[in-house]
Amino acid sequence: MxxxxxxxxxxxxxxxxxxxxxxxxxxxxxxxxxxxxxxxxxxxxxxxxxxxxxxxxxxxxxxxxxxxxxxxxxxxxxxxxxxxxxxxQRGEPLDAIAEPADPRPDVITMMERAEADAMLERAVDALPERQRLAILLSYHENLGNEEIAAVMQTTVFAIESLLKRARERLRDVLREAAQDVRLSLPVD
CATH class of the missing domain: 1.10.1740.10 (RNA polymerase sigma factor, region 2, helix turn helix motif)
Incomplete structure (x- = not known):
């Protein structure tokens, strides 16, 4: 036990x-x-x-x-x-960790996934600090809103608001990035 x-x-x-x-x-x-x-x-x-x-x-x-x-x-x-x-370390860039190798043999799929992951990572990094921490604790640590509120020393309502604003910002940034990608592709 x-x-x-x-x-x-x-x-x-x-x-x-x-x-x-x-x-x-x-x-x-x-x-x-x-x-x-x-x-x-x-x-x-x-x-x-x-x-x-x-x-x-x-x-x-x-x-x-x-x-x-x-x-x-x-x-x-x-x-x-x-x-x-x-x-x-302010002013010094944080070292990036290489993406773990994807076991799938399809190189194109791996490249697309890596690009999407990098795009999402950049979008999360661009969030304000408190929104970024709330997103990381929610999606990477699988904590509930009450636990996140305890960790971040705030209210559940504030966490819900932080997560909502973070998700909206991520949607907007990723939508803009997808549009930029489509515009850069050659027209057949």
Whole structure:
């Protein structure tokens, strides 16, 4: 039987390193995936996750079990660390991570998919920061609006509004991009 996160957090507050290792092992992949989606750089994502867990360990006596789910709290810490890193690197471009290879043998389909993914990624990157985070948490982390509101420290209504505006902006940007692509094709 797996020990619940709240119990591990209580043990960590009592300086139990074994409990801390168990909690890290349980959540490190989710934290890394979130940091990687935000930063798009594997080394930076690893640094952010390591820093987030270090912050959790050093602040272990202040965490209040039951106040929030640990995974929600961890998402908030990771996002804050990503924002801090991004602020420190302002002016420097973030390294792009290459798309994973598509196993399908059809090269044309792969190229079209890569172009569509890049177009969507650019559109998401162009969103205001809070809209971008809401979209990432909703679609990449599969969090519900209540969980996103907890992570972003706002109301569910504000999250619904952020997501609505983000989706509308993405639709407009992608519609314009599709029109540009059609205009650039030769007429038969």
């Amino acid at each position: 797996q020990i619940p996160d709240d119990e591990l957090v209580r043990r960590i507050a009592a300086d139990d390193e074994v409990a801390f290792r168990a909690l890290v092992g349980r959540h490190v992949d989710q934290a890394y995936a979130l940091a990687l989606r935000i930063l798009r750089n594997g080394a930076d994502a690893e640094d952010v996750v390591q820093d987030a867990f270090l912050k959790i360990w050093t602040g272990r006596h202040r965490f209040e079990p039951g106040r929030a789910k640990f995974s929600t709290f961890l998402c908030r810490v990771v996002i804050n660390r990503c924002i801090d890193l991004h602020r420190r």
